[in-house]
Amino acid sequence: MKQSNLLLPTLKENPTDAEIKSHQLLVRAGYMRQIASGLYSFLPLGNRVLRKVEQIVREEMDEAGATEILMPALQPSELWKESGRWQTYGLELMRIDDRHSREFALGATHEEVITSIIRDEVKSYKKLPLTVYQIQSKFRDEKRPRFGLLRGREFLMKDAYSFHDSFDSLDKTYETIFNAYRNIFTRCGLDFRAVIADSGAMGGKDTHEFMVLSDVGEDVIAYSDTSDYAANIEMAPVITKYEPSNEEAKELQKVETPNQKTMEDVAHYLGHSLDKGLKALMFKVDEQLVLVITRGDHEVNDVKLKNLYDASIVDLASEEETKQAMNAGFGSLGPIGVPENVDIIADYAVQSVVNVSCGANEDGYHYINVNPERDFMVKEYADLRFIQEGDPSPDGKGMIKFARGIEVGHVFKLGKFYSEKMDASYLDQNGKANPFIMGCYGIGVSRTLAAIVEQYHDDHGITWPVQVAPYQVHLLALNMKKDEQKELAEEIYETLKKAGIEVLFDDRKERAGVKFADSDLVGIPLRITVGKRADEGFAELKYRQSGDQQDIYKSDIIDTVRSFMSEVK
Amino acid sequence: MKQSNLLLPTLKENPTDAEIKSHQLLVRAGYMRQIASGLYSFLPLGNRVLRKVEQIVREEMDEAGATEILMPALQPSELWKESGRWQTYGLELMRIDDRHSREFALGATHEEVITSIIRDEVKSYKKLPLTVYQIQSKFRDEKRPRFGLLRGREFLMKDAYSFHDSFDSLDKTYETIFNAYRNIFTRCGLDFRAVIADSGAMGGKDTHEFMVLSDVGEDVIAYSDTSDYAANIEMAPVITKYEPSNEEAKELQKVETPNQKTMEDVAHYLGHSLDKGLKALMFKVDEQLVLVITRGDHEVNDVKLKNLYDASIVDLASEEETKQAMNAGFGSLGPIGVPENVDIIADYAVQSVVNVSCGANEDGYHYINVNPERDFMVKEYADLRFIQEGDPSPDGKGMIKFARGIEVGHVFKLGKFYSEKMDASYLDQNGKANPFIMGCYGIGVSRTLAAIVEQYHDDHGITWPVQVAPYQVHLLALNMKKDEQKELAEEIYETLKKAGIEVLFDDRKERAGVKFADSDLVGIPLRITVGKRADEGFAELKYRQSGDQQDIYKSDIIDTVRSFMSEVK
Known part of the structure; x- marks a missing residue:
C-alpha cells in the first residue's frame, strides 16, 4: 500500500480526552477516530489490526471445534423477557x-x-x-x-455458546475453549493471566477471566509469584496460618479517644501498629445485622461474607441503622457489649490477636488490652478478608502479588440458567426431556487490540508484535525527488509485495524527519529506509522493538524479513 | 467438518411464509433461520457462503485501490441533521x-x-x-x-465512498469501481446487467444499478437483445420513429359511451384497437395541472414528465381536482375543450395518429375521428411514455426486451450533495477551499447470497457455483456401521482436508435416502459417496449441477476435484 493514497492521519499531540496510552496512540497514529462518546471508527490501519486479531480468534475457535454463525444485532424483546433480563439488564x-x-x-x-x-x-x-x-x-x-476501546459503547466481540447433555461434557468444552483462549492471547503477543473470577448472579460454577496485565486495568488480580495461580482479588481465599502469640493477656481497659475516627487515627493516638487494633464493620446481610471483625490491617471482602451467609444482598448498614442497633457511630464500633440481635463474625486472623484495641460502642471511647474469647464471643470465625500481597498463594505455591488487569476474555459455565428459563430442552437416550447445560465464552476483539498497545509501546509510539501489525514492513523513501532513491524504493516495494510480505510504502513528499517520526508512531515492526546509499543498492533496516539497525543490500531483504517473521511467530 | 457436530437443520417442508426459492431453500437447507420479521441468523453454512462473498468483494475492492475501514453502526443524529436526512429519511x-x-x-x-x-x-x-x-x-x-434476505431489516452490506477534487477524477474512480463490481458478480457466478438507473433526489448524475436477472426481482429492466444496453425501465428513452399515416382525416364526431371507464372498455365498445384511442391523464406537476396525452397502448412515465418540467413533485391529480378543472371524471378526459389553466402535453407517438378516439370531457361521451392539430393543440410533444418490448434499443443497437432484476449493487456519483451541506472541503493547489466531489458504491452482500440461490437451484435444492459454495466436496458414507465404508470415508476425508479442500463429511447414522436428499438440498458442487465398492477403494463422484456421476478410485480423487475447481474458477 502506498501511503500517499492512504487515510492515515497522524497527529502531533495527544487528544485531550485520552487518558491512557492505547487511546492516545491509536488516535495519534491514525488507527481510529471518535465519532461520539464511546463510538469509534477504525481507519484503514486500525481495521487491518482488527482483522488480524479476528483471524487469530477465528482460527483458534475453528481448531477448538466451534463453528461460526452470525446472529442479528436486533433482538426481539420477547426473548429477553423469557430470560428475565429485559427487566434486570438495566440501562446498559x-x-x-x-x-x-x-x-x-x-x-x-446473544444468550x-x-x-x-x-x-x-x-x-436430540x-x-x-x-x-x-x-x-x-x-x-x-x-x-x-x-479509555478509548477499553470501555466503548459499540465494540467488536467474539461470543461463543456451547450446549451439552452433561456437566462432564461442559467441563471438557470449557477446557478446550480455555486452551483456545490461551493460544489466542499468546499469538497476540500478550502477557496475560487466566484468572479465577466471580460467577456472580448467573448461577454458574466455574468462570475464568483472561486478564492482560496492565497498570490501566480496572480489575486487581492476585497471582502467585511462582505458580500459574491467579484470581480476581475478591475470589482468592486466604490460607495464612496465624501463629498463636506468647504475649500475656493484660487487663481490659476503657480509654478516651476523642475525635479519633479511622483505624489509622486510633492506632496513632493509642501508639500501636494497625494490626494491634480490631476493625468492626456493620453489614446488612439480607435482613440480618452482622458485625464483622477483622484485624486493623485487613479489609473485609464482602463476597466472602455473602458466600458465608449464602445471601442475596450484602451491604454496609447505614450510620443510622448502626446507631439504632449499637448506640454508637461508625468510629467506635467494637465486639464488646453487642445486642443479641446482631451477629458477630470474625476473620480467622482475629483468633490469634492478644491485647488489641477496639471501639467501645460508645462515641469517643475505645477498649485496650482486648482479648477474644475472654472479652467477647464470636458466632463464627471464617475467611472474611481480602488477600494481601505477601500472603501465601492459595494453591500452596509461592507468595501472592498484585497486578492490575484488562479483561479481554471470559469463559463461563452457565449451567441451566437460560435453558430452564427459556424452556429449551433436548431428549436424552431414554426419550426424556432435559434442559440443555450451557457454557458461554467471550473475547473483546477491539479491546484486545487496545490491550496489545498498552503492552507494546515506547516513548515514540506503538511497537506492534509482527503477528498483529497492520503491515510487516514500513518502507521509507527519504527523498522521492531523487531518482535513485525513488527507483530503489519502488524496486524493493514490488519485490516485497511479490514475496507476499505486507508492506506500507511511505512515498509521500514529506521531510525525512516527518517520515521517521510517523513511522515510529505507527509502529510497524520492520522499517526499511532508502536514503543516501541507494545508488549502491543499500537500504537501512531497523527493528522497531529493539531499535537495532543495519545496512542491508537489496537482494538480502526478503530472506532477512522472512527470518524475522518466522522467529517471532 | 463432520456433519454430526454441525448445526445444519434441514427441513422437509418449505416455511409457510417463504414465497420465493431463495428464501425457501436457504431455510429448508439449514443456511439461516428467522428471528423476527426481516431478521435472520446465519447458521454455519449460511455464514460460510456469506464469508466467501465477502472475501470476493474485499479482494476486488482492494484491487480497485480502495482501503477497508469500519465505522460504528450507532451514528449521532447531529450528523444526519447536517445533511438534512434526519428529517427526510423517514421511518426506514x-x-x-x-x-x-x-x-x-x-x-x-454511512455518507x-x-x-x-x-x-x-x-x-489538501x-x-x-x-x-x-x-x-x-x-x-x-x-x-x-x-422475500427473506432480499428485503430484510438488518443485512450485510459493503459500502464505499470516494472523494475527489474534480469530476474527471470521480469519473475515473466510478469506472474502476464499476469494473470491480463486474468482476465481483462475475466471480459469484451471476447472470447480471449493469443498468442505467434514476439518480432520484440525490442530485447526482450518473448512476448504475447492478441487477441480477430473476423473475422475482422487484425492478423491471429494459435491455437490448443485441448490445450491452440496459436501463431501469423508467430511465430508458424511446427513440421509435412514428411513420405518418396515409389515412384520410374523417369528420370529428361525438358519441355516447355509457359506463365505458377504461381504455380497454372504450376501444372494445367503439370497435377499434387500443392504439387507435388517446389516453388522457391529469397530473399535478408541482402546482401546475397538466393533461398528458399518450396513445392508448402506451403508459405515461412520470419520471420523464418530471424531468420535462424540471419539477420537484409529480402526482396524479385527484378525481375531485380533475372534475373541478374539467367538468368530467377520469373515464372521459380528452384534449378537446380544455380550460386555459391546464397544460396539454403529448407523447411523440400522438403526433402521427389519425382518426382516433378520445374522451369528450363529458361523462359518458367520447369523440371519434379525432385528429391532433386539427381538433386540439398541444403545448409540447415530448418523450413521455415507458419504453416497451419491441421498441428499438436507445443505443441504436437491437430491440428492447424486458427482464426483472434483483438489485445487488449500486454505483452513484454523489457530486457535492453531502460535502456542501456538511461544509466538507479541501484546499486546492491555489489554497482555495472547495467542497469534495464524492461518489458512493454499495453492494448488498447478504442479498447477493440470495440472488445466487435464485439463479442456482433445481427441484431438489441449491446448486452452488463452487467459488461461493459453503464446502467444495460433500462426502457421504452410506452406512457408517460397515467398517470398510467408515474407514474409506475417513481416509478420503483426511486426504481431502490435507489437500486444503473444503469438505463436509456426512458421518451421521442416517439412512442413505436421507443423506442423498439432504446433500441435494444443501447443494455442495461435488458429492463423493462411499458405498458398496468401498472394499475395492472405489467411491462415486457426482456433480451437483450437471448430475453427471462416475465411479472414482480413491487415489484419483484429489486430482479430479482440483481439476473441477480450476475449470470453474
Missing part, C-alpha cells in the same frame, strides 16, 4: 422500537437468541455437544465510556 | 436514544459519518482521490420485510 441494554412499536434490544450479548435457535433446531442428545461462535459488533450503553 | 431510519437522551441513528448507510471523518482529516488536494469501504451490518426498518 439499548432498546429500540420499530415502526410498528415492537420492542427490540440491540445485542449486548437469548442462540438459546431460542437451539431450542427450535436441536431435539445425538447432536450434542455443540459449540457455535460469532464475531460481531455489540452494543452496551456504558454510563461513562472511557 | 431506525432511531434510538441513549441513556442521556441523545439521539442516534442505526446506520442505514454522513464518512463525510465528517474526511472533513476533519483530509485538508494532495490526499485525493481517496476511496474507502467497509463491510458491515446495516439497518433499515422496511415497512413490509419480505
